[in-house]
Every structure is written in structure tokens, then in C-alpha cells.
Amino acid sequence: MEFEAVIGLEIHVEMKTNSKMFSSGPVSFGIDPNTEVNIVDMAFPGTMPVPNKQAVINAIRVSNALHMSIDDTVIFERKNYFYSDLPKGYQITQQFRPIGREGYLTINVNGEDKKIGIERLHMEEDTCKQLHSWDFSLLDYNRAGIPLIEIVSKPEMRSGEEAAKYVEKIRSIVSFLDVSDGKMEEGSLRCDVNISLREKGTEKFGTKVEIKNLNSLANIQKAIEFEISRQSIILDFGGHIEQETRRFDEGSKETVLMRVKTDAVDYKYFTEPNIAPIKLSKEFIEGAIKTSPELAEHRLERYKSLGLNDYDSSLLLSNKETSDYFDEVNKSGANPKLIANWIIGDVQSYLNKNGISIKEFKVAPKHLGGLIKLVEANKVSNKQAREIFEHMLVEDKDPELYVKELGFVQVSDEGELLSIISELLDANPNLIADYKAGKDRVLGFFVGQIMKKTQGKANPSLTSKLLVQEIMKR
Amino acid sequence: MKYLSKSITEIHNALLNNEVTPLELVKAAIELAKNDTSNAFEYICEKEALEKVNNLDPNLKDSLFYGVPVVIKDNFSTKDIPTCGSSNILNGYVPIFSSEVVLRLEKAGAIIIGKTTLDELAMGGRGTTGHKGITYNPWDKSHTHLIGGSSCGSAAAISAGIVPFAIGSDTGDSVRKPANNAGLVGLKPTWGRISRFGLFPFATSLDHVAYFTRNVVDSAIALNVLAGRDDKDASSSFKEVEDYTKGIDDSIKDKKIAVIKEIVNSVSDKDVIKAFNDSVEGLRKAGAIVEEVSMDIKLLKAIYPTYIIISCAEATSNNANLDGIKFGAREPGESFEEVMINTRTKGFSTLIKRRFVIGSYSLLRENADELFIRAQKCRRLIVNAFTEVLKEYDAIYCPAAPGVAPLISGSGESLSDEYLIADNYLAFANMSGMPSITLPIGFKGGLPFGANLTSKIFDESNLLNIAYNLEKVTGLKDLVAKEEK
Numbered sequence: 001m002e003f004e005a006v007i008g009l010e011i012h013v014e015m016k017t018n019s020k021m022f023s024s025g026p027v028s029f030g031i032d033p034n035t036e037v038n039i040v041d042m043a044f045p046g047t048m049p050v051p052n053k054q055a056v057i058n059a060i061r062v063s064n065a066l067h068m069s070i071d072d073t074v075i076f077e078r079k080n081y082f083y084s085d086l087p088k089g090y091q092i093t094q095q096f097r098p099i100g101r102e103g104y105l106t107i108n109v110n111g112e113d114k115k116i117g118i119e120r121l122h123m124e125e126d127t128c129k130q131l132h133s134w135d136f137s138l139l140d141y142n143r144a145g146i147p148l149i150e151i152v153s154k155p156e157m158r159s160g161e162e163a164a165k166y167v168e169k170i171r172s173i174v175s176f177l178d179v180s181d182g183k184m185e186e187g188s189l190r191c192d193v194n195i196s197l198r199e200k201g202t203e204k205f206g207t208k209v210e211i212k213n214l215n216s217l218a219n220i221q222k223a224i225e226f227e228i229s230r231q232s233i234i235l236d237f238g239g240h241i242e243q244e245t246r247r248f249d250e251g252s253k254e255t256v257l258m259r260v261k262t263d264a265v266d267y268k269y270f271t272e273p274n275i276a277p278i279k280l281s282k283e284f285i286e287g288a289i290k291t292s293p294e295l296a297e298h299r300l301e302r303y304k305s306l307g308l309n310d311y312d313s314s315l316l317l318s319n320k321e322t323s324d325y326f327d328e329v330n331k332s333g334a335n336p337k338l339i340a341n342w343i344i345g346d347v348q349s350y351l352n353k354n355g356i357s358i359k360e361f362k363v364a365p366k367h368l369g370g371l372i373k374l375v376e377a378n379k380v381s382n383k384q385a386r387e388i389f390e391h392m393l394v395e396d397k398d399p400e401l402y403v404k405e406l407g408f409v410q411v412s413d414e415g416e417l418l419s420i421i422s423e424l425l426d427a428n429p430n431l432i433a434d435y436k437a438g439k440d441r442v443l444g445f446f447v448g449q450i451m452k453k454t455q456g457k458a459n460p461s462l463t464s465k466l467l468v469q470e471i472m473k474r
Numbered sequence: 475m476k477y478l479s480k481s482i483t484e485i486h487n488a489l490l491n492n493e494v495t496p497l498e499l500v501k502a503a504i505e506l507a508k509n510d511t512s513n514a515f516e517y518i519c520e521k522e523a524l525e526k527v528n529n530l531d532p533n534l535k536d537s538l539f540y541g542v543p544v545v546i547k548d549n550f551s552t553k554d555i556p557t558c559g560s561s562n563i564l565n566g567y568v569p570i571f572s573s574e575v576v577l578r579l580e581k582a583g584a585i586i587i588g589k590t591t592l593d594e595l596a597m598g599g600r601g602t603t604g605h606k607g608i609t610y611n612p613w614d615k616s617h618t619h620l621i622g623g624s625s626c627g628s629a630a631a632i633s634a635g636i637v638p639f640a641i642g643s644d645t646g647d648s649v650r651k652p653a654n655n656a657g658l659v660g661l662k663p664t665w666g667r668i669s670r671f672g673l674f675p676f677a678t679s680l681d682h683v684a685y686f687t688r689n690v691v692d693s694a695i696a697l698n699v700l701a702g703r704d705d706k707d708a709s710s711s712f713k714e715v716e717d718y719t720k721g722i723d724d725s726i727k728d729k730k731i732a733v734i735k736e737i738v739n740s741v742s743d744k745d746v747i748k749a750f751n752d753s754v755e756g757l758r759k760a761g762a763i764v765e766e767v768s769m770d771i772k773l774l775k776a777i778y779p780t781y782i783i784i785s786c787a788e789a790t791s792n793n794a795n796l797d798g799i800k801f802g803a804r805e806p807g808e809s810f811e812e813v814m815i816n817t818r819t820k821g822f823s824t825l826i827k828r829r830f831v832i833g834s835y836s837l838l839r840e841n842a843d844e845l846f847i848r849a850q851k852c853r854r855l856i857v858n859a860f861t862e863v864l865k866e867y868d869a870i871y872c873p874a875a876p877g878v879a880p881l882i883s884g885s886g887e888s889l890s891d892e893y894l895i896a897d898n899y900l901a902f903a904n905m906s907g908m909p910s911i912t913l914p915i916g917f918k919g920g921l922p923f924g925a926n927l928t929s930k931i932f933d934e935s936n937l938l939n940i941a942y943n944l945e946k947v948t949g950l951k952d953l954v955a956k957e958e959k
């Protein structure tokens with residue numbers, strides 16, 4: 001039998017706001033456990049939640065990027081359950097009135113655009129981080145209360161590749177909007193997959209299986225592919241699929257059973273009474289959108305208008321930091337195409353070699369821009385520019401200073417070059433004849449001689465131009 | 475020490491005239507607290523109060539609360555002072571921060587001399603369920619009548635003349651009911667007027683900071699100190715704070731006051747009715763237009779069940795942090811579930827657990843439509859009905875309770891109109907957030923009883939003005955239960 005996979009994703013994005021969703025506690029990562037918490041995060045009796053304005057702005061921006069309709073009233077609900085990861089014994093979330101509803105994003109699979117519908121986007125607070133051992137559990141409340149947005153897609157994806165593309169697009173959106181780091185491996189973007197199979201051509205949904213613990217795009221795709229084949233085999237042999245939660249095991253590249261789902265937990269939702277409904281003015285919503293950082297797709301348009309090709313643009317846009325760096329260098333007024341070449345080439349290979357990200361790259365964008373402009377103005381050769389770049393990597397200084405330090409000032413004075421050229425040509429009439437007879441390499445000899453005379457400081461392109469011009473005069 | 479049974483203004487003048495010092499006041503109050511026979515105190519802050527009074531900033535001298543000893547209900551977080559909400563589950567809990575009301579009182583120069591008993595975690599109306607047992611009514615030396623709750627200790631401390639001011643909290647009538655039973659002025663301002671930051675939540679949508687004074691002017695003085703926006707409480711209002719003492723003694727000529735017929739009719743005690751009717755006549759003589767207004771009795775009878783469902787539902791969630799993992803004396807268990815179950819089983823009294831079960835049951839998916847959501851709809855209808863009355867009138871005026879403090883031995887519960895309406899209608903002001911004040915209007919058998927005035931939200935100035943005139947009519951103010959010699 002031929003099956004079709006029905007896939008829906010729930011994505012949790014941790015926001016990188018200054019403070020937590022409902023407290024002034026700091027949002028930070030990789031700090032000693034339970035040191036970055038305040039009385040609200042720890043649910044001391046009598047403390048009260050105060051919603052984070054920036055988190056609301058972020059949620060509006062992401063909703064807008066996902067073409068969603070934005071609710072102008074912010075209301076929160078309590079999700080009640082007794083568990084050790086919740087300081088308060090309940091989580092504040094948006095169950096009934098998500099801030100964003102009914103949107104979509106477009107992915108490109110095999111050269112074709114496909115719209116994936118998005119059901120809802122809501123704000124909530126993260127729970128604490130738990131580490132379970134066989135006889136004890138460790139709780140780190142640093143994470144408790146960090147603002148989250150949850151994005152729930154419609155079940156409109158059909159393959160692991162589509163799912164991976166969808167997550168990649170969400171990641172690009174939240175990182176370009178400065179909402180989140182979007183790092184799956186660090187848990188700032190977490191994805192749960194819901195997947196069921198049905199006979200191709202039928203409409204009815206099959207039994208849904210949830211897959212958790214997916215910490216990379218590749219694993220999402222692998223887990224879905226494994227699950228499709230696992231469920232196909234069961235169905236082909238006449239079995240039926242259990243409603244269960246599975247996790248992806250990285251070692252075996254398989255999904256393994258976590259728990260069989262019984263009746264859904266009753267979370268006894270009710271409106272969070274500490275936060276009266278907040279009416280968002282039209283100006284506030286429009287302001288949040290208008291001041292929104294530029295999305296990757298808008299940057300792509302801009303890069304194309306700068307004359308960059310699709311390939312270079314997509315490399316620059318593969319992460320926000322690289323794109324930001326390009327934009328900074330571009331402010332120098334250097335040629336965008338040359339800037340792209342430098343970043344994709346020399347800069348990237350340096351980063352790769354040293355295993356660092358562009359965030360840690362020490363060369364100031366204006367210095368790199370200055371260097372490229374020196375090349376454009378023929379003040380240094382490409383070779384010299386690379387040598388200067390090497391120095392800048394050691395100590396980031398204005399490239400003009402290196403030009404002087406390294407004695408790279410080129411002889412670009414036409415009169416001076418012309419007198420050297422005439423002298424040379426006068427002394428070698430036979431070589432002129434050779435050149436005219438078609439021996440191009442003679443030109444190389446002449447250039448070499450000129451360089452020798454000027455100690456390598458002659459401007460190479462000007463030199464060649466003048467040389468050919470003078471030979472042809474004779 | 476005669477000063478502690480005086481009004482805040484009188485104490486202030488005595489301090490300014492150097493008749494008495496803050497230290498003397500505080501020492502005397504602590505001494506009285508130590509000899510309290512009503513079971514009013516969870517904790518007497520002797521060391522802390524003496525330290526505070528010795529370091530009192532003399533620049534605060536002009537503040538009316540400067541050097542004034544006060545007590546705080548033990549469900550308000552107080553930094554470095556044990557706070558347990560009269561519940562065993564929080565025995566030994568010492569908060570690391572103070573409630574906003576505590577900070578404001580301290581900033582005004584008040585000295586906290588004690589934390590007072592309450593019905594466990596403020597859930598109860600009789601003042602009998604705190605972990606230290608029954609709190610008695612200082613007006614009744616035989617200890618046979620209730621003082622009522624849940625702010626029982628605060629009511630007892632002020633009516634016994636230990637302090638002139640006591641902070642309480644009011645979710646259903648937890649200040650306004652004991653005020654009735656103890657001859658006090660109990661004010662619950664508008665929801666959002668006073669920050670609740672630091673108040674242990676019972677039912678957030680109904681919880682209010684409220685307080686006791688012995689006269690209406692003191693109530694206005696206290697509101698001047700306590701009212702105002704607090705960024706730590708998102709439900710606190712940005713609305714400007716007025717000087718609530720200003721114009722308090724203005725005439726109430728032509729002010730319109732509504733008496734709800736069905737509420738008055740649900741009171742069977744003839745003496746209460748007589749005193750109430752006398753006070754109405756007095757208000758009329760003072761120029762007010764007092765008219766009888768009718769309200770749907772079904773709505774009035776629905777106030778109590780609606781209150782129970784909403785408050786219990788919110789309470790089960792609000793107290794979920796007391797699970798032995800974050801807070802509460804931990805009981806051992808094999809799993810986190812067992813730790814939580816054992817801790818909560820041991821830490822909470824049966825009555826509290828009963829409320830949690832009711833609340834949880836009302837919120838269950840299969841019951842919510844019939845219980846919790848229906849209660850919310852009912853709340854809306856109740857609020858609309860009272861709002862409608864206040865469109866035409868400046869205040870609603872009714873007896874605050876069926877009569878004097880009931881007997882401790884009575885069960886307190888029945889489904890009579892008197893119980894459902896007269897004894898429990900005050901929760902309408904919690905549902906609507908309207909400011910509401912109870913003050914004494916008479917005595918029966920040596921015990922006081924009172925009436926209640928409620929006005930539109932944020933209309934405290936008007937409410938206090940009418941209350942002040944009512945106090946003039948009855949002549950009942952600055953009442954203190956005298957110790958038998």
C-alpha cells in the first residue's frame with residue numbers, strides 16, 4: 001500500500017529578552033544553576049507576574065513575519081499541573097487567545113514553493129531544566145520563566161525534508177528578527193513532531209505519534225524518515241499504530257518509545273487573574289512591526305539590488321551574524337560584490353580554520369571595507385591586500401596604517417612609470433619585435449623588470465596598461 | 475498607656491506634643507500583645523520593632539503614621555519575620571522580601587509589632603481554622619462568640635486596644651465581617667487601588683488588601699499611605715491617588731443612597747433592623763436621599779455559591795507552590811508525586827483540602843461548564859446588577875451581617891436566605907472590585923454590630939464622605955473592648 005505522511009510541528013522558541021516573561025529576573029544561558037533567579041521565578045508566596053513588553057513586541061513581529069492575524073488583546077491563562085519543573089505549580093500561557101492566528105510560511109522543496117499553514121503562535125514561560133538520574137533529580141530554575149513563543153503548524157507537511165525546511169525557515173525568521181538565538185543544539189529552539197500515516201488519496205487522519213528530543217535539522221529529517229518507514233511496515237502487515245510519544249535516539253538513528261499516551265491530561269485552564277487583559281493599541285502593533293528588524297527574505301531582495309547573485313546572497317544569509325557583518329562592511333561604500341567575495345572567501349576560511357563564529361571575528365567591518373577600497377583604488381594589489389589582511393587578523397588596525405608600515409605605497413604616477421618604461425623599451429628593441437610577432441610572455445618580462453626597478457611598488461594594472469600602450473607606439 | 479486606644483490623629487498629636495514617645499508606644503503595644511488573651515498573634519515582633527523604633531527617621535515626624543504601632547495579618551510577606559498564613563505547611567518560613575503595604579507603612583514611619591492570626595491561608599470566615607486554633611472576640615470575655623475571619627487576629631488586636639491600625643485581607647468579607655463583629659471600621663478599597671504584592675494569594679480575582687481602623691478618618695488617613703500604583707503588581711491601578719481626608723466631612727445633602735430591600739429583609743434580628751432603620755433616618759436628616767431598591771433575589775442567593783466556586787478554583791492553583799519541593803515542610807516520598815501528596819496531606823487542614831477539592835472539581839473539563847464557567851457568568855450578572863444600582867445612587871447601604879458575632883458553637887452553615895444573603899452577600903464587592911466599608915451601628919447584649927456602604931469603583935472619597943456622616947449619625951467611633959478588671 002502507498003502511504004502519505006501527515007506531519008505537524010510544534011516549535012518552542014526561547015526569546016533572548018533582557019528579563020524573563022513575567023519577572024525582572026535576567027535571561028542568561030550557561031550560568032551556574034539556580035543563580036539567575038529572583039523571587040518571582042521561584043514562586044515565593046505573594047509574588048506576582050508582570051508581563052514583559054519586549055516579549056509581546058517579539059511575538060507580534062514573528063506573527064507578522066508568518067502572515068498571521070494579530071490579536072489586539074493579550075490574555076494569559078494558567079495551565080495547572082503538579083510537576084517538579086514548575087515553580088508555581090502552574091504555567092502561565094495563552095491557551096484560548098493566542099496572540100497570532102492563521103498564518104503561513106513558504107518553503108522551497110525541489111525548486112517548488114509550498115505554503116505551510118500555521119495555526120497559532122502564543123507566548124508562555126519556560127519551565128525549569130531537569131536532570132533526572134535513577135534515584136534523584138536536579139532542578140535548575142535559571143530557565144524557569146524565560147519567555148517562549150510556541151508556533152504550531154497545521155498538519156500540512158508530507159516529508160522529513162519539508163519539515164526540516166520549515167524549521168530552518170522558522171529559525172531564520174526568529175534569528176533575523178533578533179527574537180532568539182534559534183540554536184537547536186542549545187535548546188533555544190525546540191521542536192516536537194506529530195506524525196501519522198494514511199493511505200494515499202484518503203482524507204482521514206491516521207493515529208498520531210509524537211516525536212521529541214530533536215536537536216538538529218538533520219535529526220528532524222532522519223527521525224521522520226525512520227518513523228515513516230516504521231509505521232509503513234506496521235500498517236503493511238495489518239497492524240495498527242499506538243498513540244504514543246517517542247524520542248529520537250541519536251546513536252541508533254531510530255525513534256524509541258518514551259510513553260504510551262493515555263487520556264490527555266486535564267490542565268484545568270483558567271484566565272490568569274493577576275494580569276488584566278491588555279488592550280494593544282493599533283499604534284503599538286504597527287510600531288512593533290514597523291521597527292521590526294529586516295527578515296532574510298527582505299535582505300535577499302536588497303542584496304540582489306546591490307548586484308549580488310543568488311548564490312552569494314544565500315551564503316551571506318545563511319546566518320544573521322554573517323549578513324549583519326556584510327551590511328556593516330557595506331556601509332564603507334566598497335564594492336558589494338568584492339565585499340561578498342572577501343567574506344565568503346578569506347573571512348570564512350579564517351573562521352573555519354579557527355573554529356570560531358563571525359561574532360568572535362576581530363576585524364572591524366570598517367577596516368575590511370577600507371582594505372577593499374584600497375584594492376579598488378589600485379592603491380594596493382590583491383596580493384598585498386591579503387598580506388595586510390593577515391596582519392589585521394593579528395592586530396586589527398586601519399589598513400592605511402599597514403600600507404605605510406609594510407611600504408606598500410604603489411607607484412601610480414604615470415610620468416614616473418612612463419620614464420621607466422621608455423628607458424626599458426629603448427634598451428630592448430628586439431623584444432618589442434618579439435612581442436609584436438606574438439610572443440606575449442615578453443610582457444611578463446617587462447613588467448618584472450619594472451617591478452624590480454620600483455622594488456615591487458609599481459601599480460600592476462596601470463603598469464600593464466601603459467606598457468602595452470607604449471609598445472604599440474613603437 | 476491610654477494612647478493606644480486613641481485615633482491615629484490623636485496619637486500623632488500626642489507624639490508631636492512630646493506627651494509620649496514612639497518607643498513608649500511600641501513598648502506598651504508589645505506588652506499588651508504579650509498579654510493578649512484572644513489568640514490574636516502568630517508572632518510578636520519585639521526585637522524587630524524595638525530596633526525599628528530606635529532607628530526611626532526623625533524626618534518622618536510629620537507623617538501621621540510616625541511611631542504608630544501596627545499589626546499585619548500573617549498572610550503578608552514580611553522580610554526576616556516568620557510568615558506562615560496560620561498554616562502548618564508554612565511553619566518556619568521566613569520571607570526574604572516585604573509586601574508593598576508593609577514597605578509603605580514602614581516608609582510612613584509605622585512600626586510593625588506583630589503578625590496576626592487568620593483562618594488558615596485566609597480561607598474561612600469564622601476565625602477558627604488557623605493552626606493556632608480559635609481567635610476570640612475581645613468584646614466577649616466568656617469566649618463563646620466568634621470574632622469572625624479570616625482577618626481574626628487583626629480585628630482582635632485593634633478592638634482590644636493593642637494598636638490603632640491593623641492590616642487584613644478581604645476575599646469575600648474577611649475584613650468587613652470581623653469589623654461587624656468587633657465594632658470596627660473595615661475598609662476594602664477598589665480592586666487595584668492598593669498593591670497586593672506580597673499578599674499570599676487565596677483567590678486572586680477576589681483578593682483585596684483591606685484594613686481595620688476605629689474611625690472613618692483613620693481609614694482615609696491609611697488609604698492616603700497605602701493607595702497607588704506598584705510596578706510589582708500588574709493589577710494595581712495607575713489611577714491617581716487622591717487625598718482621601720479632603721472633604722470627608724462635607725455635607726451629604728442630596729447624595730443618593732440605595733437600600734437593597736431583599737438584603738434587609740433577609741435579616742431576622744429585629745434589633746438590627748431597628749438600628750439600621752434609625753441610621754437610615756439619620757442619613758436622611760443629614761440631607762441624603764435614601765431609597766429602597768429591589769434586586770433579583772435569585773442573584774443575591776447566588777452570590778455565595780458563585781464566590782465559593784471561583785475562590786476555591788483559584789485557591790487550588792494559587793497554593794500549588796506549597797508542594798514540599800519549593801515551599802512547605804517536606805515530607806518524604808518515593809517519587810516527586812509522593813513527596814507532594816504527603817507534604818500537602820500533612821501540611822493542610824481538612825477544611826483547606828475540602829476547598830481545594832471543590833475548586834479542582836469545578837475546573838475539571840467535564841465539570842467546568844456547569845460549575846466554574848457558570849460561576850463566572852453568574853459573577854458577571856451579579857456585578858451588572860449592582861453596577862446598575864450604582865448608576866443611579868452614590869452608595870448602597872445595608873446591614874453588614876445578620877447581627878452580632880455568632881456563637882463559636884454554632885455550625886454557621888445553612889441554606890436559609892439569612893445565611894445565603896445577609897451573612898454572605900458582601901462578596902459582591904469582591905466580585906465587582908467596588909470599595910466597601912463596614913462600620914458599627916449598634917450594640918446588642920454588649921456585642922457590636924454594623925452596616926456596610928459600598929460605592930462605585932475608585933469612588934473612595936465619596937464612600938468615605940458618606941461613611942463619615944453615618945459615623946456622625948450613630949456616634950459610634952473609637953470603640954475599644956475594655957478588659958474586665
